[in-house]
Amino acid sequence: MGGVVADDRTTTEFTSEIPAIVTQGLTRQFGRVTALNKVSLVVPSGTVLGLLGPNGSGKTTLLSILAGFIAPTAGNFQLLGQSDHSEALARTGSLISRPLLWPHLTCRDNLRCVQGITGGESDMDEVDRLLAEVGLDGSATNRKFGQCSTGMRQRLGIATALLGKPDLLLLDEPTTGLDPEGMVEIRNLIRELGNAPGRSIIMSSHLLHEVELTCDHYAIIFRGNLVDQGPLTNTPPPASAVQLNTTDNKRALDCLVNKGWTASTNSRDTVQHQSLLVEIQPGAEWKVARDLAEFGIYPSDMRPSEPTRFTGSLEGKYLAAVGRGEVEGVQQE
Numbered sequence: 001m002g003g004v005v006a007d008d009r010t011t012t013e014f015t016s017e018i019p020a021i022v023t024q025g026l027t028r029q030f031g032r033v034t035a036l037n038k039v040s041l042v043v044p045s046g047t048v049l050g051l052l053g054p055n056g057s058g059k060t061t062l063l064s065i066l067a068g069f070i071a072p073t074a075g076n077f078q079l080l081g082q083s084d085h086s087e088a089l090a091r092t093g094s095l096i097s098r099p100l101l102w103p104h105l106t107c108r109d110n111l112r113c114v115q116g117i118t119g120g121e122s123d124m125d126e127v128d129r130l131l132a133e134v135g136l137d138g139s140a141t142n143r144k145f146g147q148c149s150t151g152m153r154q155r156l157g158i159a160t161a162l163l164g165k166p167d168l169l170l171l172d173e174p175t176t177g178l179d180p181e182g183m184v185e186i187r188n189l190i191r192e193l194g195n196a197p198g199r200s201i202i203m204s205s206h207l208l209h210e211v212e213l214t215c216d217h218y219a220i221i222f223r224g225n226l227v228d229q230g231p232l233t234n235t236p237p238p239a240s241a242v243q244l245n246t247t248d249n250k251r252a253l254d255c256l257v258n259k260g261w262t263a264s265t266n267s268r269d270t271v272q273h274q275s276l277l278v279e280i281q282p283g284a285e286w287k288v289a290r291d292l293a294e295f296g297i298y299p300s301d302m303r304p305s306e307p308t309r310f311t312g313s314l315e316g317k318y319l320a321a322v323g324r325g326e327v328e329g330v331q332q333e
């Protein structure tokens with residue numbers, strides 16, 4: 001696979017103070033369905049942000065609004081620091097659905113056609129550079145699109161998004177439908193693309209580990225609501241966790257969070273159903289019990305939790321955010 005052409009400067013030097021994207025109260029109705037509900041998201045410049053959420057949570061809707069394909073019902077957003085999006089959209093590349101190109105044309109001719117359609121001059125240097133960048137150089141260049149594998153088609157789709165050297169890339173589930181090897185290749189490609197100076201990327205995914213492997217920021221969207229966002233740090237998992245139940249888990253969760261505990265509903269708990277999971281240091285169960293007792297809440301059941309349920313990981317953040325959404329009754333209207 002060809003590498004991304006980058007100069008000596010580091011990404012950090014290019015990281016602008018101006019975020020790549022700022023949305024304020026972004027809302028989109030489809031009839032009675034609220035696909036997106038007052039989403040206020042910040043994507044720092046120069047980052048690769050993973051937009052996580054279960055099926056139907058609003059990821060495609062958000063990306064489609066940012067790409068200028070559909071309008072929000074309410075709210076607004078700045079793209080590359082600009083509220084007037086036309087200029088910023090010229091610096092934005094997107095791959096929102098599967099690439100639908102011409103099956104009887106080669107990869108090279110397909111890319112050249114898209115270059116023409118999107119207003120670029122015929123620039124074969126750019127076409128060949130992009131084919132190399134996404135790993136479609138060599139014999140792949142002249143393969144007909146209809147004879148390409150799903151992974152190759154996806155690469156060509158990404159190449160179309162890269163036309164015009166965009167500063168911002170919007171990729172909707174770029175690894176969906178690929179075999180494991182193809183997934184790894186596309187993830188590596190996205191990481192490489194994200195290393196280009198000043199470039200920001202949002203990729204949606206419903207795979208936690210994919211976002212962990214590929215991205216440096218995350219945002220979690222649940223039933224149209226943004227429930228968490230932040231940087232992805234490689235913090236080691238906490239030493240321990242405890243699972244507990246009370247007569248009012250919703251109130252107990254609020255109390256624990258107020259007391260500074262990292263706690264969530266344990267949605268993997270198929271036995272106790274919606275018990276709580278609290279991140280603790282070994283032997284600190286008594287502190288949790290003490291803090292709950294302050295609110296007159298007494299755990300009916302406390303037990304050590306499996307290590308995979310630790311809440312410091314992205315999985316923990318996801319379960320906590322989705323758990324909060326469920327506890328708070330986040331709904332699609």
Ligand SMILES: Nc1ncnc2c1ncn2[C@@H]1O[C@H](COP(=O)(O)OP(=O)(O)OP(=O)(O)O)[C@@H](O)[C@H]1O
Nearest residue numbers: 030033034035053054055056057058059060061062
């Ligand atoms: N054009 C449309 N007309 C009606 N409802 C729509 C339309 N587009 C999306 N929706 C609804 O909006 C909600 C969010 O859909 P969206 O496709 O944005 O979610 P998603 O997170 O991208 O899901 P997936 O991972 O399955 O692609 C869903 O309830 C969906 O049915």
